[in-house]
Amino acid sequence: MSKDIRIKKGLNINLVGAAEQTTSKAVLSNxxxxxxxxxxxxxxxxxxxxxxxxxxxxxxxxxxxxxxxxxxxxxxxxxxxxxxxxxxxxxxxxxxxDKTQDTLEHSKLDLEKASAHQVKEYLLKGGCWPFIKQRPYDIIADPDTTPKAIFISGYNTAPLSADLDYVLQGKEKELQAAISALGKMTPGKVHVSVGKSAKSPLTGLNGIELHKVAGPHPAGLVGTHINKIDPINKGELVWTVSAQDLVIIGEFLLTGTFNAERIVALAGSSVKQPKYYTTKIGTEISTFLYASGVNGENFRVINGDVLTGLKSKQDGHLGYYNNTVTCIPEGDDYEFFGWNKPIFNKISATRALTFSWLQPNKKYDLTTNTNGEHRAFVVTGMYEKVFPMDIYPMQLLKACMVKDLDEMEQLGLYEVAPEDFSLTEFVCVSKQPHQQIIREGLDLLQKEIG
The missing domain is CATH 2.40.50.100 (RNA polymerase II/Efflux pump adaptor protein, barrel-sandwich hybrid domain)
Structure with missing residues (x-):
């Protein structure tokens, strides 16, 4: 039985260049x-x-x-x-x-008979533990703690992000093994969220509490699910695991070998043939970037999605947790009187001289231009329109900036991660670095309070 979650606040950023659901094997990286x-x-x-x-x-x-x-x-x-x-x-x-890959083999774990302590030791020894994150603080989980619940999102709503229903196909055995292991490490439930109309391999697993999610981005973020299902109070913690990382954990539990294989979505308007590639963690991005071809030379490679990813060189390397690489035009050009004329080719959450609200399904070819410069906070009420959590985003950001620990606690910093503020950063007319502010606030809270 599923428990539906309907998100009304948010914003879908429809961009040109979504990856086609075809997968090729990337050239092996040197x-x-x-x-x-x-x-x-x-x-x-x-x-x-x-x-x-x-x-x-x-x-x-x-x-x-x-x-x-x-x-x-x-x-x-x-x-x-x-x-x-x-x-x-x-x-x-x-x-x-090496040209011939040698893999370290571990003795297999009897998952049915194994205790929670044995599962933890096995994952720590095999290098799979870093895939398990904890909240508060959005860091690698402490094995000595016990979470009240574990959350897994099988639904990506970020712009041009990998379609998890597609990349997880045929991985049911690995997913079930990982879920069974995680279930031993919490007295609570393993919450799995999928799209409302999706046919996800996650839906048929045993030992989960299934939630079907609908609504605009950030409906797919695990922080949104935690807030709606089982919010975190002071002194509590939950663990989160990415859906694709479940496959690596499950395969290690079944075979005793660490397989760092990933299916990566190469997307963006600067890619001639956006599609999926099978590769490995840490590979050179150029091994699959040029196989799809690129439009022109003036574009930015983003290691991740356009909202939370990091700028990368074309010969950079795939991030440890990333399953998306995005290429969009570099926004190093400026429009004369761009702030004082009707805008038809950009997305905006406001209706001031912008018309994207008239065509909600239109896809846009956006650049990296921020269309403005850093300035003081302006109270517009836009953050609250795209932030679905029961938290005051403006007040929490200001508490982090002035390092007010009491306010940070009371306003709900324990619940959030930097990615939860990626959309408020996108709509911010003041061009404030929201994700950086939240990350610094979390670090301060952990240092002072623990």
């Missing part, structure tokens, strides 16, 4: 990279040195604060570079892949 910035709050301690040969699934480093939390290599090969920044902080690990 060099794979792991960016340490993907693991927020982790202090790495290396287990291998430059020049050492490693197998796929072999540990590269561990968390300084938790020695049994291992981070493993997606491929076998030679660790050719440990890139460091200020104070010798590790930034990136680069691995030169």
């Amino acid at each position: 060099v794979y990279a792991i960016h340490l910035s993907d693991f927020h709050g982790i202090t790495p301690k290396m287990l291998v040195k430059e020049g050492v040969e490693i197998k796929a699934g072999e540990a590269l480093f561990y968390n300084k604060n938790r020695e049994d939390m291992l981070f493993v290599s997606p491929v076998s090969g030679e660790l050719i570079e440990i890139e460091r920044g200020a104070r010798r902080r590790i930034l990136t690990l680069k691995i030169l892949a």
Whole structure:
């Protein structure tokens, strides 16, 4: 039995260049990279040195604060570079892949008989634990804690993001194994959300509480589901797992091997043939970008979706948690009197000289131009129109900016992650970096309160 969730507040950003539902195998990358910035709050301690040969699934480093939390290599090969920044902080690990891939094999776990403690140890040893995040703070989950519930979103509503119903096809066994394991680690429920009209492989799984979601973006974000199903109060925590990461966890539980394979959506108006590619975590984006062809030279590669992704070089590497790469035109041109004339080719949440509200299903070819510069907060009421949580977004952002811990707690910072404010950042006439503000607020709250 499903429990439906209907989201009314939000905004669908319809863009040109959605990935066609055809999948090709990407060219094997020569060099794979792991960016340490993907693991927020982790202090790495290396287990291998430059020049050492490693197998796929072999540990590269561990968390300084938790020695049994291992981070493993997606491929076998030679660790050719440990890139460091200020104070010798590790930034990136680069691995030169072998032509023949060797994988580290673990003994299989009897999932039916295994206890929650044994499941945790197995996932920690195999390098799958980093796929489990926790809220509050939106960080990798602490294995010593017990969540009141686990949330999984099988519904992507972000612009040009990967269609999870498509990429999860045929992965029912792996999904069920991962769900069964996660269910042992919480006394509560495993909440799975899918699109209302979707035919998702997640719907037929055992041991879940199914929710069918409808409405505009951010209806697909897991933070929205938590707020509507089981909000987080002070002293409580929940775990979240990405739907595609469930496949990696499930395959490891079934086979004892870490398979870093991903199906990535290459999308955007600057791509000639947007489609899906089968590749691996950390691969060079150029291995599938140029296979689809690009329009012109002046475009931006975004590692992720257009709202939450990071700017990347064309020869950059796929992020650890990403299953979307977006390419859109670079917005480095400016319109004369662009603020003082009717606008027909852009999306806007207001009706002031804009007409996108007349054609809600029209697709737009937008650039990276922010159409304005950073300025002081202007109270317009637009945030509340696209923010579906029972939280005051403007007040919470201001509390984070002035570092008022009491206000941050009372206004609901425990419930949110930076991605929950991606849409308010998009509609912000003041061009404030909402996601950065929330991330800094979460870090401060964790440091001061824990």
